[in-house]
Amino acid sequence: MSETFFSPCPRSLESFLVDELKRFGASDIETVHGGVQYKGDWLLAWRTNLESRIATRVLWRVGMTRYRSEDEVYKLAYATTWAKWFSPEQTIRVYVTAIKSPLKSLNFTTLKVKDGLCDHFRTVVGKRPSVDTEAPDMRIHAFLTEDMCTLYLDTSGEPLYKRGFKPAKVEAPLKENLAAGILRLSGWQPGESLLDPMCGSGTFLVEAAQMTLNIAPGLGRGFAFEKFRNFDAGEYRRLHTSLLNQRLPVRSLPVFGADIDPYQIAATEENLAAAGLLEQVELVVNDVLDLEPPTAEGTWVSNPPYGVRLSTGDELAEWYPKLGDVLKRRFAGWNCYFLTADTQLAKLIGLRASKKTPLMNGDLDCRLYEYKMLAGSAREVFK
Missing domain, CATH: 3.30.2130.30 (VC0802-like)
Structure with a gap:
């Protein structure tokens, strides 16, 4: 019916x-x-x-x-x-x-x-x-x-961006379905290198790892429809088991995260562990301005700190041009995406955005800026 x-x-x-x-x-x-x-x-x-x-x-x-x-x-x-x-x-x-x-x-x-x-x-x-x-x-x-x-x-109960496993929370959170959509907007494909150099609680990293390993996002949570009178528990169990069986074997993934704050890396580790993905993602404590690319090419996604939430306007005005220099000098061959509510990023980063997509991050009116860096030589290691 x-x-x-x-x-x-x-x-x-x-x-x-x-x-x-x-x-x-x-x-x-x-x-x-x-x-x-x-x-x-x-x-x-x-x-x-x-x-x-x-x-x-x-x-x-x-x-x-x-x-x-x-x-x-x-x-x-x-x-x-x-x-x-x-x-x-x-x-x-x-x-x-x-x-x-x-x-x-x-x-x-x-x-x-x-x-x-x-x-x-x-x-x-x-x-x-x-x-x-x-x-x-x-x-x-x-x-x-x-x-x-x-x-x-x-039929859902808790909103679906609550995947059911994320114990560690940080300031300036990013909803999981928005993160998944940004990955889609970036054109990133499972198996390709992905880097979030300001990873916060690791939302991009968890979504990318689950997508690569074909892990359905709702497998670890319950739903309101399970309490409906017309709920067919046996049929639902068969669907759930089928999706469990479609998961790919766990392996190391080209998914990388970094953050200058050890607390943020600890939060990311906690969330990856809760999702059963801690060993699949490589993490480092490092300032984004000192970071080397982990591979010759890939996709950079980040939700950087901006004045509404974390930093002062003066600090960011000094920081954005330095960030642009890092992209030009070290990340040739990478496609870079920044979600921000701060229009100063686009003005001060020193790069011309090839695309900007309007998005809402909670109540914040944001833009996703795309910067495609021309290919060149890559650094050797992820440091």
């Missing part, structure tokens, strides 16, 4: 999500700004949760109507057959987002969706679920346009 799903994703990465969904077997794919709508069966929903590196969630459409008032939103929530899919013993949380909605208060609309859902349960089974704003069993999403209200039941 075909169902309708919607997966939000980081802006500018929609085409990569479409590529994934086609590979998973989705049909009737429609792209919108910041996400993709598509159709398929529950196996598709499971696969997307387990295998997508770009999607933020997999939302299952369970109700839709035209509306003009909060009462009509309430009626849709009341008429939706929630009790078929989960029990009143499971906790809920309602989220409402809107574009050009005539309704004046999203908080009040959220309350009406919750009331409709709870009244549905009272009518059908005589009791209502309770709200848990921290770790709900079921997340309900309402999306309002100018005249349409759509209800979704979240």
Whole structure:
């Protein structure tokens, strides 16, 4: 039976999500700004949760109507057959987002969706679920346009960029699905050299290593759909086992990380170890300005410190030209990518960007700058 799903994703990465969904077997794919709508069966929903590196969630459409008032939103929530899919013993949380909605208060609309859902349960089974704003069993999403209200039941639970293994956190974090999208935007292919010389907690490195070894990103975590009444545990177990068996043998990889801060390298080591990838990635404590390239050519990706988060503007104004000199003198033959919210990088680095892609890193409006360095001689070692 075909169902309708919607997966939000980081802006500018929609085409990569479409590529994934086609590979998973989705049909009737429609792209919108910041996400993709598509159709398929529950196996598709499971696969997307387990295998997508770009999607933020997999939302299952369970109700839709035209509306003009909060009462009509309430009626849709009341008429939706929630009790078929989960029990009143499971906790809920309602989220409402809107574009050009005539309704004046999203908080009040959220309350009406919750009331409709709870009244549905009272009518059908005589009791209502309770709200848990921290770790709900079921997340309900309402999306309002100018005249349409759509209800979704979240099949993912925690957002999909939470891969389920990352214990060490650092300042200026990068979401995993954004990191995976940047790797796709760079044109890097598994098996090619990859360097993050300011690796933070190692997000680029973990994503690249998993991609190279064909490790599905969701294998180590659970999902909300496992709590649905219609969940087929046996069929899901077969899919999960199949993906486990598709992993490639563990081996040393041409994936390299560096950072000037030993604490950051320790965080990267902790996260790589939690992902079972510590021995596959080479790490060093080193200042990016002193770094030598690990191979003759490859892809450099980094989310460098910028004024909003970590450094002062004066410090960065002095640092950016030095960084540009390092690329010119030592990294000939490399394609280099910088994600930053600081437009001073492009002005001061002393290089002409061949491409710049707008991206959002959390609430920060960023650009991914591409610098393709002309090929030349390479240094001998990764120091």
